[in-house]
Amino acid sequence: xxxxxxxFLVSYILFSVFGFAQKKEVQVVLLAGQSxxxxxxxxxxxDANLRxxxxxxxxxxxxxxxxxxxxxLSYTRIKPSxxxxxxxxxxxxxxxxxxxxxxxPNQEFLLIKKAQGGTALYGAWNPEWSEDKAKEIEKGFxxxxxxxxxHIAAIHKNLxxxxxxxxxxxxxxxxxxxxxxDAILDVSANTYGETLKKLILLYRKEFxxxxxxxVIGQINSRYGVENGxxxxxxxMEEVANDDAKVGIIKTSTDTSWNxxxxxxxxxxxxxxxxxxxxxxxxxxLIILQNKH
Numbered sequence: 001x002x003x004x005x006x007x008f009l010v011s012y013i014l015f016s017v018f019g020f021a022q023k024k025e026v027q028v029v030l031l032a033g034q035s036x037x038x039x040x041x042x043x044x045x046x047d048a049n050l051r052x053x054x055x056x057x058x059x060x061x062x063x064x065x066x067x068x069x070x071x072x073l074s075y076t077r078i079k080p081s082x083x084x085x086x087x088x089x090x091x092x093x094x095x096x097x098x099x100x101x102x103x104x105p106n107q108e109f110l111l112i113k114k115a116q117g118g119t120a121l122y123g124a125w126n127p128e129w130s131e132d133k134a135k136e137i138e139k140g141f142x143x144x145x146x147x148x149x150x151h152i153a154a155i156h157k158n159l160x161x162x163x164x165x166x167x168x169x170x171x172x173x174x175x176x177x178x179x180x181x182d183a184i185l186d187v188s189a190n191t192y193g194e195t196l197k198k199l200i201l202l203y204r205k206e207f208x209x210x211x212x213x214x215v216i217g218q219i220n221s222r223y224g225v226e227n228g229x230x231x232x233x234x235x236m237e238e239v240a241n242d243d244a245k246v247g248i249i250k251t252s253t254d255t256s257w258n259x260x261x262x263x264x265x266x267x268x269x270x271x272x273x274x275x276x277x278x279x280x281x282x283x284x285l286i287i288l289q290n291k292h
Contacts, residue, residue: 026162026169028110029285030203031093032125032151033178035117038093038204039275040084043075050275054098061097061109067154070110071160073097083265090271091115092217093280096175096285103286110169112158114151118142120181121195122188127202127282128195137185148199152206171211172289174203175281176240179232180267183224193235200239202244211245213288215281220251220260221267245290249277249286 023215031037043051056074062070075088093111100109119125123137124145133141162169176196182188196216204212221229232254240248252259255266261273269277 023167024108024110024165026110028169028171030155030174031111031113033115034119036269037091038078038115038117039179039274040087040268041087041271042092043090043269044159052166054094057098057101063093063111064158065113070158078285085121090274092274092278092281095275096282099279099282112148114154114157116147118181119271120188121178122182127199129176137188142197148202171209171212173285175215179219180221183221183228183232186225188205189228189231193239196239211246215247215284215286216240217249217277218251220253245288246286249280249284
């Protein structure tokens with residue numbers, strides 16, 4: 001009887017260990033920002049070949065958007081509006097996921113995204129958030145949003161779900177597309193780089209990753225205080241130059257938007273712009289990973 005119990009126990013342990021080892025490590029990418037991270041690309045404007053490629057990899061790339069349950073990578077259903085007369089919208093996550101998945105055909109990915117249009121790093125995204133700072137720059141309900149806290153809570157929720165399934169994981173980096181609204185005040189434009197460094201440090205400390213790769217999408221808006229957008233752009237470049245594990249996607253301010261095409265509002269990237277943006281984010285993440 002003793003030997004039978006012992007055999008059962010050893011078999012159980014070996015099975016458990018072997019079963020855990022057989023599970024593939026999920027690579028996790030964090031996504032955050034404002035409206036161009038949320039995305040205003042019309043999914044129906046992607047050619048059929050691209051949509052077939054996305055369908056082929058979506059079972060290996062899950063997306064948790066805004067704290068919701070992670071689901072296979074796909075577009076977001078929206079209501080048609082006067083500005084955007086389509087129902088299937090997407091942001092850079094589609095082509096971040098596609099590019100990473102095709103570069104690593106046996107790898108699984110989880111993208112955890114939080115994006116809120118019309119918010120500032122100085123305000124709702126401030127890593128040292130306070131309601132007073134938020135009220136200086138945010139409007140309406142956004143004055144109450146502590147977006148770093150909300151995003152980090154969503155990340156922990158997703159990671160705990162993986163742990164519950166015995167699923168190993170690794171956070172491989174973060175993509176940041178934000179900054180337009182910080183150009184509207186001198187104080188937010190002038191302190192953008194300092195605040196962004198604090199945000200990067202917050203995420204790295206929270207997840208015990210001192211050198212977590214971080215990719216900045218450079219803004220190219222033209223509104224705000226005089227030279228406000230130019231100051232934010234410069235601060236973004238300085239943050240990237242000061243940290244070997246921070247990359248930047250540089251953009252042109254030429255209003256032809258030939259590098260990353262935009263919708264007619266000249267603010268939000270269209271389907272082609274979002275495609276290029278997502279690919280650039282993924283390529284930068286791969287470069288920074290290889291530097292590790």
